[in-house]
Amino acid sequence: MELAKIEQLLEAYFEGNTTLQEEATLRSYFSSAEVAPHLQQYQLMFASFAKAQTESFTRDIVLPKEHKTTSRLWIGIAASLLVAVGVFGFFNQEPSLTAEEKEAIAAFEKTREAFKMMSQNFNEGAEELAYIQNFKETKNKILK
Amino acid sequence: MIEGSLTDPSLTIKKRVPLCWRIYMTQGEFLDTVLPFKDKLYRLARRILVSTDEAEDAVQEVYLKLWKNKRSIKNYKNPEAFAVTMTKNYCLDRLKSKQAGNLKIVHSNYAHSQNVAREIEANDGVALVFKIMETLPEQQKIVLQLRDVEQFEFAEIAKMLDNNETAIRVALSRARKTVREQLIQYNNYGIS
Structure with a gap:
């Protein structure tokens, strides 16, 4: 990369007028071993940004236990189903009879x-x- | 974890089922969506709040909020931008409440010790640039972080910060120039 081009890019860089691609060109130039002496003052800036990018979040992220929300929904659905089945069954059940009542009914029929x-x-x-x-x-x- | 999801066929198939078909996002799916950018959020929080502890707390807090809003997160085209905006707002709120509280004395003490630290770390150029970044106005600091460290497009940054691209470019230009000037100034002092 010719020096003139780098100087031109650098000027645009400080005006906020470079694209990401052009900035990548600058970064690779300043990370190379052959930086022109009068441009070496900028090397630190680009090196620092590169260094900043290596920082990472090492702590574990703690989230509330999942079943609190999801299973509550299922418990709700299950409970309402149970009630529905119960009510349906209650209204449809055959009246259960004791032996005596059965005998009485048989006698009545006869x-x-x-x-x-x-x-x-x-x-x-x-x-x-x-x-x-x-x-x-x-x-x-x-x-x- | 990412490698696992790439090699395990059951996981990749699961990912292809559109999320909008289901009411709930599982915690695994949520983490797959939001964990890839945890470091970016952390670094942004770190730039704004300076302290690593507070930055970590902030990231944890942002993830909790995201988890509570998981039903809406799938509606966002870009969860990353959304998370960045949330982190920025959360950290700025933290700063505000810290300044509003009676922490002023503590703060000035801190500023004093910061100068000492600056002298101690004089030979560490990278640390020097970070210190200079700390002194920038919040908006410039955030723009510089998002552009020169995280390398986001101007359009993305504008969206994240709810601003237009021109304003972003202006803030960025000022931030870059300030860092340059401060570095030159520092070098001059160092030599003389």
């Missing part, structure tokens, strides 16, 4: 069946009675 049969037979009997009505009518015709 009784109802018996009553049904009885009423059926009774109705049949009642139909037969229709003939009595016929008989009555005929009797009236004849006897007047």
Whole structure:
């Protein structure tokens, strides 16, 4: 790199008018062994910036435990699901019965069946009675 | 850690799933996003606050804030610029509250001992440049750090500092010239 070009870049540098690429050119020039004597005063500046770039953060970054936020959401979802299932189940459950109640229901069914049969037979009997009505009518015709 | 994520196929695949599909960013993903620039944040904090302890505290604090805002961090096009802005604001606030408190006496003591330190470190040129940087106005100091140390583009710096490029260039030019003048002055004293 010709000296004139470096001097020109340096001037632009102090005016804040260099691009990153041009600044990289300056940095590599000043980090080289062949810096012109009258430019050596700038060497320290570029060396210092390069040195500053090597500093690093060595401490560990402490963040709050993750489950505090994420798992709380899942616990919430799980809890509301549980409640939903519970409510659904409560309204849909078959009433559970004790043995006695079952027996009572069975007895009730049997009784109802018996009553049904009885009423059926009774109705049949009642139909037969229709003939009595016929008989009555005929009797009236004849006897007047 | 970075090497691990490059070689481990499961990790690289995981990274490709767009973050916007999920409500929560895992801590691992968060760290993958923000850890690469921890040193830059630290150096910026160090430039503003000078003390290494305070700079480390500041970085820790900024990361906590970023973690709390993790839901919005994926919406930022450039998390790095966002983090730099946050660090800058946090450190300037720290400086302000320090100056507002009754630390004035302590501060002047510190300034005094600083001069002594400057003489002791006279043969350490790099330390001298750092000391000169400390004396710059905050804005210039920050611009010089972001440009000449971290090598950000002017457009990026303008965004980070919520300013226009011209103002950034002017501040940078002043900072560079001040460092040069101070160095020349110092060299002249050194010789005579």
